[in-house]
Amino acid sequence: MPIIKTTKEEIIWKSLQVFRKQGYYRTSMADLATATGLTKGVFYHHFSSKEELMKTVLQAMIQWFDEKVFSVAYQTTLSPQERIDKMTEKAYKAFTNELGGCLIANTVLETAHVEETFLEELKLFFQLWEKAIAKVFEEKYAPQVLPEIAQQIIADIEGSIVLMQLHKNPEYLQKALHRTRKLLDRI
Numbered sequence: 001m002p003i004i005k006t007t008k009e010e011i012i013w014k015s016l017q018v019f020r021k022q023g024y025y026r027t028s029m030a031d032l033a034t035a036t037g038l039t040k041g042v043f044y045h046h047f048s049s050k051e052e053l054m055k056t057v058l059q060a061m062i063q064w065f066d067e068k069v070f071s072v073a074y075q076t077t078l079s080p081q082e083r084i085d086k087m088t089e090k091a092y093k094a095f096t097n098e099l100g101g102c103l104i105a106n107t108v109l110e111t112a113h114v115e116e117t118f119l120e121e122l123k124l125f126f127q128l129w130e131k132a133i134a135k136v137f138e139e140k141y142a143p144q145v146l147p148e149i150a151q152q153i154i155a156d157i158e159g160s161i162v163l164m165q166l167h168k169n170p171e172y173l174q175k176a177l178h179r180t181r182k183l184l185d186r187i
Contacts, residue, residue, distance in 0.1 A: 008046055009060075011036050016057045020100040023110050024054055024118075051117060054107075058121040061103055066128055069094070073132035081184050083136050088177040091157070096170045101161045129154055140184060153180050 006014075018027050018035045029050055033043045047053040072078075072086045095102055104125045111118055133150035141149055160176035163169075 006036060006038065011038070011043070011046055012053075012057055012060050015053055016061060016103060017100070019054060019057060020103045020106065024050075024107060025110060055118065055121060058104065058107065058118060058125075062121060062125045062128065065094070065125065070128050070132035073135040080136050080139055081181070084181055084184055087132070087136070088180060092170075092173060092177055095157075095161055095173055096164070101165045102158060105158045105161065126154065137184065149183065153183070156180070 014036045015032050018031055022031065027050070029040055029043060032050070032053065033040045036043065047056065069087055069090045072083050072090070075083060075086075078086070104122055107118055108122050112122065130147065130150040133153050134146040137146060137149055156176045156179060157173070160172040163172040
């Protein structure tokens with residue numbers, strides 16, 4: 001296999017796709033090397049272990065969501081409806097990419113009951129998401145119910161992603177995102 005010159009960022013994003021499709025435990029360093037076009041030796045030059053790479057992948061994904069999706073919640077020049085529409089549109093595109101679902105949720109389900117290696121990153125993702133949703137809904141709901149509303153929305157979306165993956169049908173996610181938008185219409 002010819003060695004391909006690639007950046008660390010390209011390695012991270014190509015590895016993300018492999019982890020999202022195969023999961024953490026089912027992915028070998030050989031799988032990652034093949035996906036990135038690198039030899040295992042060159043791969044280890046960039047990352048000392050699969051665990052280090054996975055943490056980096058999770059951090060990159062969290063950063064992407066924070067900058068591209070969650071940040072929309074704080075664009076107060078937009079109405080709450082416009083913010084939730086932009087957020088759900090971007091989330092839909094991210095979660096339906098090859099129907100791979102949510103790498104964060106997949107990793108929670110696969111690893112959280114076995115080891116605590118990635119818990120910090122996984123919790124951070126959901127904390128940022130909950131905070132962003134609460135920001136959008138703060139004009140419609142009392143502060144004491146915002147955490148519950150945000151958790152309900154996240155649970156609905158993540159559950160729909162599971163059903164979407166099971167049935168290979170993005171309509172489940174579309175409906176959950178629509179229910180999220182309608183929560184702004186209440187009251």
